Amino acid sequence: xxxxxxxxxxxxxxxxxxxxxxxxxxxxxxxxxxxxxxxxxxxxxxxxxxxxxxxxxxxxxxxxxxxxxxxxxxxxxxxxxxxxxxxxxxxxxxxxxxxxxxxxxxxxxxxxxxxxxxxxxxxxxxxxxxxxxxxxxxxxxxxxxxxxxxxxxxxxxxxxxxxxxxxxxxxxxxxxxxxxxxxxxxxxxxxxxxxxxxxxxxxxxxxxxxxxxxxxxxxxxxxxxxxxxxxxxxxxxxxxxxxxxxxxxxxxxxxxxxxxxxxxxxxxxxxxxxxxxxxxxxxxxxxxxxxxxxxxxxxxxxxxxxxxxxxxxxxxxxxxxxxxxxxxxxxxxxxxxxxxxxxxxxxxxxxxxxxxxxxxxxxxxxxxxxxxxxxxxxxxxxxxxxxxxxxxxxxxxxxxxxxxxxxxxxxxxxxxxxxxxxxxxxxxxxxxxxxxxxxxxxxxxxxxxxxxxxxxxxxxxxxxxxxxxxxxxxxxxxxxxxxxxxxxxxxxxxxxxxxxxxxxxxxxxxxxxxxxxxxxxxxxxxxxxxxxxxxxxxxxxxxxxxxxxxxxxxxxxxxxxxxxxxxxxxxxxxxxxxxxxxxxxxxxxxxxxxxxxxxxxxxxxx
Numbered sequence: 288x289x290x291x292x293x294x295x296x297x298x299x300x301x302x303x304x305x306x307x308x309x310x311x312x313x314x315x316x317x318x319x320x321x322x323x324x325x326x327x328x329x330x331x332x333x334x335x336x337x338x339x340x341x342x343x344x345x346x347x348x349x350x351x352x353x354x355x356x357x358x359x360x361x362x363x364x365x366x367x368x369x370x371x372x373x374x375x376x377x378x379x380x381x382x383x384x385x386x387x388x389x390x391x392x393x394x395x396x397x398x399x400x401x402x403x404x405x406x407x408x409x410x411x412x413x414x415x416x417x418x419x420x421x422x423x424x425x426x427x428x429x430x431x432x433x434x435x436x437x438x439x440x441x442x443x444x445x446x447x448x449x450x451x452x453x454x455x456x457x458x459x460x461x462x463x464x465x466x467x468x469x470x471x472x473x474x475x476x477x478x479x480x481x482x483x484x485x486x487x488x489x490x491x492x493x494x495x496x497x498x499x500x501x502x503x504x505x506x507x508x509x510x511x512x513x514x515x516x517x518x519x520x521x522x523x524x525x526x527x528x529x530x531x532x533x534x535x536x537x538x539x540x541x542x543x544x545x546x547x548x549x550x551x552x553x554x555x556x557x558x559x560x561x562x563x564x565x566x567x568x569x570x571x572x573x574x575x576x577x578x579x580x581x582x583x584x585x586x587x588x589x590x591x592x593x594x595x596x597x598x599x600x601x602x603x604x605x606x607x608x609x610x611x612x613x614x615x616x617x618x619x620x621x622x623x624x625x626x627x628x629x630x631x632x633x634x635x636x637x638x639x640x641x642x643x644x645x646x647x648x649x650x651x652x653x654x655x656x657x658x659x660x661x662x663x664x665x666x667x668x669x670x671x672x673x674x675x676x677x678x679x680x681x682x683x684x685x686x687x688x689x690x691x692x693x694x695x696x697x698x699x700x701x702x703x704x705x706x707x708x709x710x711x712x713x714x715x716x717x718x719x720x721x722x723x724x725x726x727x728x729x730x731x732x733x734x735x736x737x738x739x740x741x742x743x744x745x746x747x748x749x750x751x752x753x754x755x756x757x758x759x760x761x762x763x764x765x766x767x768x769x770x771x772x773x774x775x776x777x778x779x780x781x782x783x784x785x786x787x788x789x790x791x792x793x794x795x796x797x798x799x800x801x802x803x804x805x806x807x808x809x810x811x812x813x814x815x816x817x818x819x820x821x822x823x824x825x826x827x828x829x830x831x832x833x834x835x836x837x838x839x840x841x842x843x844x845x846x847x848x849x850x851x852x853x854x855x856x857x858x859x860x861x862x863x864x865x866x867x868x869x870x871x872x873x874x875x876x877x878x879x880x881x882x883x884x885x886x887x888x889x890x891x892x893x
Contacts, residue, residue: 293507293696293697294697295500295697295698295699295711295712295713297697298500298503298504298696298697298712298713299500299713301503302472302496302499302500302503302713303472304472305472305495305496305499306381306467306470306471306472306474306476306495306499307378307381307470307476307495307498307499307536307539308378308381308382308463308466308467308470309467309470310499310502310539310540311342311345311378311539312342312463312464312467314338314539314540314541314542315338315339315341315342317515317542318338318515318516318542319337319338319339319342320337320338320339321337321338321515321516321542321544322335322336322337322516322544323335323336323337323338323340323341323538323542323544323545324336324341324371324374324545324546324547325371325544325545325546325547325561326370326371326546326547327546327548327557327560333546333560336371338542341374341375342463343460344375344456345375345378345379345382345463346379346460346461346462346463346466347455347456347457347458347459347460347461348375348376348379348455348456348458349379349380349382349383349461349463349466350458350459350460350461351379351454351455351456351457351458352379352380352383352385352410352455353383353461354454354458355410355434355436355450355454356409356410356433356434357380357383357385357409357410358383358384358385359383359384359385359469359470359474360384360385360386360474361383361385361386361409361410362385362386362388362406362407362408362409362478363376363380363385363386363387363388363408363409363410363411363412364388364389364390364402364403364406364408364410364411364412365377365387365388365389365390365411365412365413365525366389366390366392366394366399366411366412366413366414366418366421366422367389367392367412367413367414367438367525368392368414368549368550369521369522369523369524369525369530369547369548369549369551370414370547370549371547372414372438373389373525373535373547374535374538374545374547376412376455377389377477377525377535378539379455381470381476381495382461382463382466382467382469382470383466383469383470384469384470384471384474386474386475386476386477386478387476387477388402388406388408388477388478388480389477389524389525389526389531390402390403390480390526391524391526391864391870392418392524393863393864393870394421395421396420396421396422396424396425397425399421399422399425400425400428400429401487401488402480402488403422403425403429403432404428404429404431405490405720405721406478406490406720407431408429408431408432409431409432409433409434410432410433410434410435410436411432411434411435411436412435412436412437412438412455413435413436413437413438414437414438414439415437415438415439416437416439416442416444416445418437419435419437419441419445419449422435423435423445423446434448434450435448435449435450436449436450436451436454436455437449437450437451437452438451438452439451439452440452440453470495471495472494472495472496472499473494473495473496474494474495475492475493475494475495476493476494476495476497476498476536477493477498477531478490478491478492478493478720479491479493479526479527479528479531479673480526481673489719489720489722489725490719490720490721490722491528491673491674491716491719492716492717492718492719492720493528493673493676493716493717494717496713497676497713497714497715497716497717498532498536498676499540500676500697500712500713500714501532501536501675501676501677501678501713501714502532502536502537502540502541504678504695504696504697504698504712504713504714505532505537505677505678505681505695506537506540506541507695507696508678508681508682508683508695508696509565509643509683510643510683510684511565511642511643514537514541514542514543514565515541515542515543516542516543516544517541517543517544517564517565517642518543518544518546518561518562518563518564518565518640519533519534519538519543519544519545519546519563519564519565519566519567520545520546520548520554520557520558520561520563520566521533521534521535521545521546521547521548522548522550522551522553522554522557523551523567523568523569523871524551524870524871526870527648527673527870527871528671528672528673528676528677529567529569529647529648529677529871530567531677532676532677532678533565533567533645533677534567543565546561546563551863554568554572555575555576555579555636555637557637558636558637558638559636559637560637561637562637562639562640563637563638563640563641564640564641564642564643565641565642565643565644565645566638566641566643566644566645567644567645567646567647568644568645568646569646569647569648569649569871569872570646570648570649570650570651570872571649571785571863571872572646573646573651573655573656573659573666574651574655574778574784574803575784575805576636576638577655577658577659578784578803578805578806579636579805580632580635580636581781581806582803582805582806582808582809585806585809585813586809586812593628594628594632597624597627597628597629598628598658598661598662600620600624601620601621601624601625601629601661601662602657602661604617604618604620604621605621605660605661605663606657606660608621609660609684609685609686610685625663628662629661629662629663630663632662633662633663633664638664641664641665642665643665643667643683644659644664644665644666644667645666645667645668645669645681646666646667646668646669647668647669647670647671647691648871648872648873649871649872649873649874650752650771650774650775651668651775652775652776652778652779653688653689653775654688654779655778655779656668656686656688656689657688660686660688665683665684666686667681667682667683667684667686667692668681668686668688668690668691668692669681669691669692670691670692670708670750670752672738673716674715674716674729674736675698675710675712675714675715675716675736676714676715676716677714678695678714679694679695679698679700679708679710679714679738680692680693680694680695680700680750681693681695682749687745687747687749689751690745690749690750690751691749691750691751691752692749692750693747693748693749693750694710694748694750695714697712697713698710698711698712698713698714699711699712700750701744702742702743702744703735703737705741706741706742706743706753707737707738707739707740707741707742707756708738708740708741708742708750708752709735709736709737709738710735710736710738711733711734711735711736715730715734715736716730716736718730739755739756739757740752740753740754740755740756741753741754741755741756741759752771753769753771753772754769754770754771754772755771758770758771758876760788760789760790760791760796761791761792762790762791762792762793762794762795762796762848763792763793763794764794764848766848766849768788768790768796768848768849770787770788770790770876772845773786773788773796773798773845773849773851774786774787774788774798774874776841776842776844776845777798777800777838777841777851777854779841780800780834780837780838780841781803781806781810781833781837782802782803782806782807782810782830782833782834782837783800783801783802783803783806783834783837784801784802784803784804784806784860785800785801785860785861786798786799786800786801787799787874787876787879788851789880789887789890793891794891795852795853796849796850796851796852797851797852797853797854797855797887797890797891798851798853798854798855799854799855799857799879799883799886799887800834800854800855800856800857801856801857801858801859801860801861802821802824802825802830802856802857802858804821804860807821807824807830810824810829810830810833811824814829816829820858821858821859822858822859824858825856825857825858826856830856831856834854834856835854838851838854853890854890855883855886855887855889855890857883857886861874861879865878866878866879866881866882867879867882
């Protein structure tokens with residue numbers, strides 16, 4: 288049966304009775320001596336645990352948690368970076384029939400209070416003293432939080448009842464085969480607190496069945512011959528469904544070799560060391576790689592020219608190869624370009640062993656995605672949300688840049704009458720904790736999940752996201768405009784790293800654009816501007832002139848009412864989990880508008 292022919296009910300049967308503990312026991316038995324988790328030591332070398340080591344630690348931590356009172360149905364909040372211990376503790380919680388909830392590491396004490404209180408957490412476990420301090424600051428307002436622990440030994444300032452690593456990792460191991468019986472398919476595997484662009488986060492309840500169903504569906508969509516042992520770097524927040532699904536849940540079922548990277552900004556360094564086979568990144572990750580490569584090429588005009596010529600010649604061949612239409616002669620031509628131009632670039636950035644690359648959580652410019660695919664990085668866009676356990680649409684190989692692929696196997700995806708993307712399947716969540724009104728808004732009585740995104744679909748079933756339903760710009764002239772499309776075009780301008788289109792109730796569309804640091808430094812060197820600060824560059828006449836010239840070509844495909852007419856150039860990069868971006872780098876438009884109110888108003892002064 289072809290992947291796109293399998294039904295939701297057939298996947299139901301395939302995963303009947305399956306849970307994370309049962310899947311882990313199968314994987315650990317099958318791959319006992321294979322490497323499961325790796326991490327960088329202080330001397331730069333890598334430590335590792337096999338699946339047998341991983342299993343032993345899960346058994347000990349599960350016993351330690353049980354001794355501390357964690358029982359079936361309890362909630363445990365975790366505040367850990369991307370370190371191997373996260374995988375162990377999260378899975379151990381599941382073995383007890385309890386629910387593990389991860390908190391964004393950037394969360395303030397008040398945010399910690401909201402999440403721990405709202406989830407009714409019984410126990411909290413954090414990585415270091417800084418995280419512990421945020422819990423202690425609000426602990427007197429968390430009466431249900433009975434126990435609090437820290438991965439390392441508590442320091443002298445910590446309360447006496449804060450337990451340390453030994454209480455969990457030093458316990459005598461539990462019988463995991465017996466313990467796995469405590470967890471049932473309908474139990475909550477986790478709750479993902481949506482980062483959201485406005486309002487308090489909602490707790491997305493995902494069951495063991497949701498996870499198992501999604502992994503089985505996505506296994507088919509990934510089209511990997513044998514996922515066991517495939518290398519990944521885990522570097523994004525585990526509080527987000529994308530990283531949780533790719534490097535934690537899928538590892539439990541597939542047997543991925545996961546290298547933990549505790550600092551997301553170090554992904555480039557880790558990629559060069561690990562040479563991953565599978566890699567997920569939000570668009571900003573790929574945008575930085577793209578900008579870095581092009582900035583490096585720009586230093587040598589002859590190399591830049593040769594690379595561009597190779598790109599231009601190879602692009603149609605790469606597309607033909609993806610769709611199995613390339614001739615032998617074309618394949619030979621591509622191999623030549625790959626050998627002299629593309630291969631060395633992939634090796635330089637550590638992407639030379641990639642078999643699958645994914646981008647999601649926010650839109651990526653179609654032109655940029657095509658660029659990566661042309662140079663041999665098999666990048667494909669995935670679309671989904673926490674409420675769909677992650678993926679909703681994805682096509683790994685026959686990619687159409689500008690679309691987010693077809694529905695994942697077994698998931699029914701379609702457009703509602705108003706163009707909103709909706710879906711139904713075993714990946715759809717059970718509702719928001721303590722929020723029946725919000726649940727009713729997202730899930731209709733027929734079980735359809737409403738995404739809040741306006742989409743289009745072509746004759747081949749490939750979906751395109753137009754924009755968020757509530758984020759469409761309506762100009763003073765009544766024109767409905769997609770800011771995401773404009774922002775994608777703006778980010779293809781050489782000097783621009785980030786962009787936010789402005790225009791709601793305005794006479795024309797303008798934009799805030801943030802200089803890309805690498806591209807800006809290269810530009811300054813070429814123009815003989817010396818070691819000039821980014822803030823000064825943003826105001827420099829040569830930069831302003833260059834961006835104005837690029838804006839004209841960037842807007843060429845838009846009609847006059849849609850085009851960005853003016854831009855304000857900014858120097859300060861917008862960082863994840865700030866007033867400008869969510870933890871997964873989605874724009875917080877309201878926050879951006881408030882922060883740059885003066886700059887925006889200046890764009891509309893006559």
